[in-house]
Amino acid sequence: MARGTRMMLVDDDGELLNVDNAGDVRAEQQIALQRSQDAQYVHNGSVSTLHRCETIDAKKLCIYDLDCKIKITNEYDIGGTYTGEEPDLWFYFTTSVCPGNNYLLNLFVCHRKIGNFSIGVSNSNEYKVRDRPADISGxxxxxxxxxxxxxKSAAPNENYHIKTFCFAEKDVTYFHNNIVFIPISIVLNASHSLNSDIIKSIKLKHDHSSVLNKQEHTDFVLESATTNKFPTHRIILAAHSPVLRSLIKDSKVTSMSLDISDSDMTILLEFLYSGTINDILNQDCDTLLKLADKFQLSNLFLIAELVTAEHINVENAVDIALLAQRYKLQNLRHKVLSFIKNNPKVMQTDGWAKLKDVNLIKQLVEHIYSGSVE
Incomplete structure (x- = not known):
């Protein structure tokens, strides 16, 4: 290598470092160093099929050959994270080709356990390219x-859509011979404080309400139990409900009937398109939870839990306790049991008189006398 050339090295964060006047160091040593640092960065905190990554250390999803994969509609594994020998999460993606040579990367995660978890993922597809010499991958x-x-997973191996990235044809050319990294962060057993910020956060994530109102370029029809037709967009249905995604995976299907009322269909579509429900505090809590459960809408569970908690009163406390138990809503369960403990008049209501759930009665008695909740 000529004296005075500029080498491009990479630090532990993946940022390029400039090294001037490297001619006094043998070119072979510089290349070996760069390869070593390149390999270290690729391995450090990467989730891929080639690396075993601890969940707590996960920093980025590592995708190989995306320039080829993204042009073929299919499902591809990325890799998993672990705590010791126990698997926690498995990441994968599907691809979709859109008109105008646009390509969608739909990112999913499979939760191998029961409980809550949070994932932070890159909020944009505006990438940066890290170039390398010809014999070193970038x-x-x-x-x-x-x-x-x-x-929130009520059973092991539940799957969730995380985010969809859209890339144009020109973007895909930059993926050639490059590894594509999607920065992430993971928190297991996340405590999701139920407050008004939850609704705002979810709404900001996917607000397509204007698309629903205009009903432009619809390509799928949902029918209610009364056979009323609701024009929709296949990609919106598939993106936010694993149940609907499974039902419409056959690309030849252009309509489908759901055994729900017109009003429930309206609520369902409003949530799928906007991420929330207008005037949600006046909605029937049982309806929201049934829809969340029927279509596996985890974020609707969070919202419904918030709304239901704000509706607790002496007359409905027992009914809400039953809802919390049925849908495994631990925050709501704790709140309603505490409410019953602090409001003995609940035991004079019709709901209490008709209560036959032995397990719930046991939990109530334990909570009242011990002050603890399992």
Whole structure:
């Protein structure tokens, strides 16, 4: 290597470092150093099929050959994270080709356990390209600014859509011979404080209400139990409900009937398109929870839990306790049991007189006398 040339090295954060006048160091040593640092960065905190990554250390999803994969509609594994020998999460993505040579990367996660978890993922597809000499692979990295998503699993191996990235044809050319990194961060057993900020946060994540109102370029029809037709967009349905995604995965299907009322269909579509429900505090809590459960809408569970908690009173406390138990809503369960403990008049209501759930009665008695909740 000629004296005075400029080498491009990479630090532990993946940032390029300039090294001037490197001619006094043998070219072979510089290349070996760069390869070593390149390999170290790729391995450090990367989730891929080639690396075993501890969940607490996960910093980025590592995707190989995306320039080829993104042009073929399919499902591709990214890799998993672990705590010791126990698997926690498995990441994968699907691809979709849109008109105008636009390509969608739909990012998903499979939660291998029961409980809550939060994922922060890059909030944009405006990537940076890290060039390398010809014999060293480079990479493309998305912004490190994260948007956070919280999910709740009632059973192991539940799957969730996290985010969809859209790339144009010109973007795909930068992926050639490059590893693509999507920055992430993971918090297991996340405590999701139920407050008004939850609604605002969820709404900001996917607000397509204007698309629903205009009903332009619809490509799918949902029918209610009364056979009323609701024009929709296949990609919106698939993106936010794993149940609907499974039902409409056959690309030849253009309509589908759901066994729900017109009013419930309206609520469902409003949530799928906007991420929230107008006048949600006046909605029936049982309806919201049934829809969340039927279509596996984890964020609607969070909102419904908030709304239901604000509706607790002496007359409905027992009914809400039953709802919390049925849908495994631990925050709501704790709040309603505490409410019953502090309001003995609940035991004089019809709900209490008709209560036959032995397990719930046991929990109530334990909470009242011991002050603890399992």
């Amino acid at each position: 990479w493309t990295i998305l912004p490190r600014t994260l948007t956070w998503y919280t999910f």
